[in-house]
Amino acid sequence: MENILSIKDLVVSFASDGRKDRAVAVNGLSLDIPRGGTVGLVGESGCGKSVTSLSVMGLLAENGRVDAGEARFAGQDLLKLPDRELRKLRGNRISMIFQEPMTSLNPVLTVGRQLTEAIRQHSDMDKAAAKARAIELLEHVGIPEAATRFGNYPHQLSGGMRQRVMIGMAMAMTPDLLIADEPTTALDVSIEAQILRLMKDLQRRHGTSILMITHNLGVVAELCDEVYVMYAGEVVERADVFTLFRDCAHPYTRGLMASLPRMTPKGQRLYNIRGTVPNLRAMPAGCRFAPRCELASERCHAEKPGLIDLGGGHLCRCFLRGEAANHE
Amino acid sequence: MNELLRAERLVKEFPVKNGVVHAVSDVSFTVAKGETLGLVGESGCGKSTLGKLILNLITPTSGAVWFKGTDLSALRGREQRRLRRGMQMIFQDPYASLDPRMTVGRIIMEPLTAHRVGSSRAERADMVRSLMEQVGIRPEFYGRYPHQFSGGQRQRIGIARALALDPELIICDEPVSALDVSIQAQILNLLSDLQAARGLTYLFISHDLNVVRYLSDRVMVMFLGQICELSPTEPLYSQPRHPYTKFLLEAVPQPDPTLRDDARALLAGEVASAINPPPGCRFHPRCPCADDLCRHKQPDLVEMAPGHLCACHHPLVDREIF
Numbered sequence: 001m002e003n004i005l006s007i008k009d010l011v012v013s014f015a016s017d018g019r020k021d022r023a024v025a026v027n028g029l030s031l032d033i034p035r036g037g038t039v040g041l042v043g044e045s046g047c048g049k050s051v052t053s054l055s056v057m058g059l060l061a062e063n064g065r066v067d068a069g070e071a072r073f074a075g076q077d078l079l080k081l082p083d084r085e086l087r088k089l090r091g092n093r094i095s096m097i098f099q100e101p102m103t104s105l106n107p108v109l110t111v112g113r114q115l116t117e118a119i120r121q122h123s124d125m126d127k128a129a130a131k132a133r134a135i136e137l138l139e140h141v142g143i144p145e146a147a148t149r150f151g152n153y154p155h156q157l158s159g160g161m162r163q164r165v166m167i168g169m170a171m172a173m174t175p176d177l178l179i180a181d182e183p184t185t186a187l188d189v190s191i192e193a194q195i196l197r198l199m200k201d202l203q204r205r206h207g208t209s210i211l212m213i214t215h216n217l218g219v220v221a222e223l224c225d226e227v228y229v230m231y232a233g234e235v236v237e238r239a240d241v242f243t244l245f246r247d248c249a250h251p252y253t254r255g256l257m258a259s260l261p262r263m264t265p266k267g268q269r270l271y272n273i274r275g276t277v278p279n280l281r282a283m284p285a286g287c288r289f290a291p292r293c294e295l296a297s298e299r300c301h302a303e304k305p306g307l308i309d310l311g312g313g314h315l316c317r318c319f320l321r322g323e324a325a326n327h328e
Numbered sequence: 329m330n331e332l333l334r335a336e337r338l339v340k341e342f343p344v345k346n347g348v349v350h351a352v353s354d355v356s357f358t359v360a361k362g363e364t365l366g367l368v369g370e371s372g373c374g375k376s377t378l379g380k381l382i383l384n385l386i387t388p389t390s391g392a393v394w395f396k397g398t399d400l401s402a403l404r405g406r407e408q409r410r411l412r413r414g415m416q417m418i419f420q421d422p423y424a425s426l427d428p429r430m431t432v433g434r435i436i437m438e439p440l441t442a443h444r445v446g447s448s449r450a451e452r453a454d455m456v457r458s459l460m461e462q463v464g465i466r467p468e469f470y471g472r473y474p475h476q477f478s479g480g481q482r483q484r485i486g487i488a489r490a491l492a493l494d495p496e497l498i499i500c501d502e503p504v505s506a507l508d509v510s511i512q513a514q515i516l517n518l519l520s521d522l523q524a525a526r527g528l529t530y531l532f533i534s535h536d537l538n539v540v541r542y543l544s545d546r547v548m549v550m551f552l553g554q555i556c557e558l559s560p561t562e563p564l565y566s567q568p569r570h571p572y573t574k575f576l577l578e579a580v581p582q583p584d585p586t587l588r589d590d591a592r593a594l595l596a597g598e599v600a601s602a603i604n605p606p607p608g609c610r611f612h613p614r615c616p617c618a619d620d621l622c623r624h625k626q627p628d629l630v631e632m633a634p635g636h637l638c639a640c641h642h643p644l645v646d647r648e649i650f
Contacts, residue, residue: 044508045479142596188370188535190595193579197594215508218581222588241585259513260583261542266364266561267520270542272513276478 003072004177004209005033005056010069010079012048012055014280022065023280025051027233029069033177038203038210040224040241042217046277048233049213053179055079057096058086073177092122095170099182101162105154111138111165112150118172137168141198160191167198174206181213196223217260221245229253232278232288235307238315249316251293287318295320331397332529333359333382333415333497338391340377347604351377353553354391361496364523364530366544366561368537368576372602374553375533379499382531383415384408395497413443416490420502422482426474432485433470436460439492459488463518480511487518497529504539516543537580541565546635549573552602552610555629559636569638569645572611609641617642 010029013022026048033039041049054060056071056078071078073094078086090096098104106114115134119125125133131150138146141164154162163183170178180199184192196219202208212223220227220241227244229237229252237250248254258271275292278284286303290296299319307315340352352374359365367375380386382393384400393400395411403411419425426435436456439445446452457467463484465477474482483503490498500519504512516539522528534540540547540561547564549557549572557570568574575595595614609627612618621641629639 044510189537189576189579190370192581193594194596196581197590200590216581217509217583221583221585222581245583245585256509257583259510261513261516261538262583264542266542266545269517269520270513272517273510276480276511 002035003032004035004074005031005211006072007031007052007056008070008072010052010055010071011067012051012060013065013067014061015063015065021281024067024283025064025233025280026055029230029233029235031228031235033209033211034226035176035209036203036207037225038212038223040220040227041211041213041230042215042220042227043230044215044277046280047230049230050181052230053096053181053211053213057090057094057179058083091118092173093176094179095173095175095177096179096181097163097166097170097183099185101159101166102154104166105162107154110151110153111157112152115150115165115169115172118169122173133172134168137171138165140171141165141168142194143168160187160195163187163191163195164198167195167202170208171202171206175208177209177211178202179211179213182215183212184219185214185216192219199223217256229256232283233280234288234317235315236289236317238307238313240313243312243314249310249314249321250289250318251295251320252289255292330361331358332361332363332395333531334394335378335382336392336394338378338381338393339389340374340381340386341389344603349602350553350605351602352381352388353605355550355553355555356391357548357555357558359497359529359531361529362523362527363546364532364544366540366547367531367533367550368535368540368547369550370535370576372552373550374602375550376501378550379417379501379531379533383417383499384412409443413493414495415497415499416493416495417499417501418483418486418490418503420505422479422486422506423474425486426482428474431471431473432460432465432477435474435485436488436492439489443493445493455492456488459491462491462522463488464514478511479507480514483507483515484518487515487522491522491526494526495528497531499531499533501533502535503532505534505536512539519543537565537577549576552605554610555637555639556611557636557638558629559633559638563633563636567644569632569636569643570611570640571615571617571642571644574644609639 008030010026012026013024015022029052043049055066066079112134115137116130119130119133135146135150138149143149143161143164184195199210203210214220224241226240228235231252237248237253248257255273261270264270273292278288284291286301287305290300305317305319307317308321310316310321335355335357338352338355342349342351355378369375381388395415398411400408400411433456436459437452440452440455446455460467465481465484504515507515532540532543544561546560548555551572557573568577578592579595606613608624609622612622627639627641629637632638632643
C-alpha cells in the first residue's frame with residue numbers, strides 16, 4: 001500500500017540548561033501512514049508522541065533537534081526541507097489541529113477572515129465567493145448562526161466551536177494529511193463525538209489521511225485503522241485496531257488496557273501498572289519497560305528487545321512476545 | 329439509610345453584565361454515610377459550583393446544606409468551622425492546588441495546625457508521616473517540594489492533606505482527569521481502599537462516565553444547573569430514562585472498535601448558556617423528543633423506579649426513540 005507519510009528511524013533530542021548531555025525524547029521511531037488511512041499514535045505523557053509530529057512538521061522548540069531519520073511525504077524528506085518549503089506544505093497539503101485551538105488561530109483576525117484567506121490561497125475564488133464558501137464550511141462543521149459567527153474573533157467562540165473552525169479550515173484546504181494532536185482532550189463528550197465525526201467526514205470527502213495522537217484509547221478505537229503504542233520514546237507495539245483491542249501483545253499495552261475502568265464493578269480493583277515512566281536521561285539498559293513489568297526476566301533488564309513481527313504486521317517489542325502475559 | 333449530607337433546594341445565581349448565571353437551580357439530594365455519589369455533566373452544568381456550595385466555600389442564594397443533621401448556615405464562627413472539618417475536598421489539578429514554596433510535610437500539616445490538632449509540632453509531624461504512608465508516599469520525602477513529585481504523587485499528597493482532619497465526607501472534583509491512564513487507576517484504587525478502611529463518603533464529580541460508573545453507588549446527572557436524573561449506578565447505565573443521559577452515555581468513545589457506530593445519534597448544538605436559560609425544560613432546545621409542553625413547563629423530578637428519579641416530560645421507558 002502506498003504511504004502518504006513514512007517516518008524512518010527518527011531520533012529527536014532536547015538540550016536543557018547547564019547540561020552537556022541531551023535528553024533523547026524519540027529514539028529510532030518508524031511509522032507509516034497509508035494514503036486515506038487513519039493511524040493512531042498512543043501513549044502517556046512524555047512518551048514522545050507529540051515530539052514525533054512536531055519534528056516532522058519542523059515545529060520543534062528551539063532546544064529540540066532531529067538527530068537522525070527521515071520523514072518521506074510525497075517523495076520529499078520533510079526533515080531536510082528548507083523552512084520556506086515546509087511552511088508552504090504545512091498550510092497546504094498538511095494540516096494540523098491541536099488540543100488548544102486558540103494557539104493555532106490568529107487572535108486578532110476574525111474567524112471569517114482567516115477562513116477566507118485559507119480558501120483564497122487554495123483556489124482562485126474572489127472575495128465574495130470565498131466568503132460564501134467560508135459560511136458554508138462553518139455551517140457544515142455545525143457552527144450555529146454561521147453568518148454571524150463569521151465576523152467573530154476566536155476568543156468569542158467556545159473551545160468546541162474553535163476546534164470546529166480549525167476543522168473547517170482543514171476542509172477548506174483539503175489536505176492530504178491531517179495531524180491531530182489530542183484534538184478532543186479539552187472538550188466535553190458530546191462535542192468530542194461531533195469533532196470525531198467531522199474528522200471522519202473530512203476523510204470520506206477528500207481522502208485525507210489522518211495521524212491521530214492521543215492518550216485516549218476510546219478515541220483510538222473509534223477512529224483509527226492502525227495503532228502505534230509508544231513508551232519512553234519508542235514504539236513498543238503496532239497492530240491494526242481490531243487486533244490491538246482483541247489481542248494486544250506487549251505487557252505495557254496490556255497494562256494500559258487493563259487499567260481502564262470499563263464495566264468493572266465497584267469494589268473490584270483496577271489493574272495498575274506499578275511505578276512511573278523512566279527519566280529520559282536515565283533510561284534502563286535493557287527493555288525500557290522492564291522496571292515496571294511484572295513479567296520481566298534477567299534478560300529483559302540486561303538486553304534491549306527489538307520489534308518482532310508476530311505475523312501480519314503486528315509488531316511487538318518484547319522478548320516474551322506477551323504470550324505469557326495475562327492480566328485478567 | 330443513614331443520611332450524612334443533605335442538599336435542600338440549593339440555588340446559586342451570579343449576577344453578570346447581561347443577566348443572571350443560574351449556576352445551580354433548586355437542587356435537592358441526600359448522600360448516605362459510606363456511600364459514593366457520582367456527579368456527572370458537561371462544562372457549565374454547575375457540578376463544581378455545587379461542590380463549593382456544599383463546603384460552604386460560596387454562600388447559596390437560597391436553600392440549605394445539612395451535614396450530620398445540622399444546617400451549616402445556621403452555625404457561625406467556631407461551631408461552623410468544627411462541623412466543616414468533617415468535609416474536605418480533592419481538586420483536579422494537583423499542580424495548582426499545592427503551594428510550590430512549601431514542603432510536602434508542611435502542606436499536609438497545615439490543616440492540623442489550623443485546627444490545633446495534636447499537642448506539639450512533633451506529634452503533628454508524626455501524624456503527617458503516617459498520612460503519607462497511608463496514601464503511598466514515602467515518609468522520607470517529608471522535606472521535599474511539590475515540583476519534585478509526579479502528577480500522580482501530587483494527587484496523593486492532595487489526598488493526604490484532605491485526610492489530615494479525619495473527615496467523613498470528601499468532595500472529589502475531577503481528581504483523575506489530569507492523570508495518565510495507568511496513574512488514574514492507581515488513584516482510583518487508593519480512593520477505594522481509603523473508603524473501605526475509613527468508611528469515607530464521597531461526592532465524586534467527574535465528566536468521565538466510565539470512571540464514575542466504577543466508583544459510584546448512585547449517580548446524579550446535571551444539565552444547566554439542574555438534576556435531570558438521579559439513580560443507583562447500574563440502572564442508570566443500563567436503562568437511562570432522561571434523553572440527555574442517553575446521549576451522554578452514547579457519546580463516550582468506548583475502547584472497543586467493534587462497537588463503532590457511525591450512524592448513532594449525536595447530541596447536536598452547543599452546551600447552552602446558564603445565563604438566562606431557556607424556559608420550560610432547559611434541555612428542550614437540544615432534545616429530539618421536545619414538544620410544546622417541554623418548551624413551557626419545567627418537568628419535576630419524579631421517581632420512575634425505586635430510587636430512580638428523572639426530570640423529563642417524556643422519559644424513556646423500555647423503548648428506543650433515537
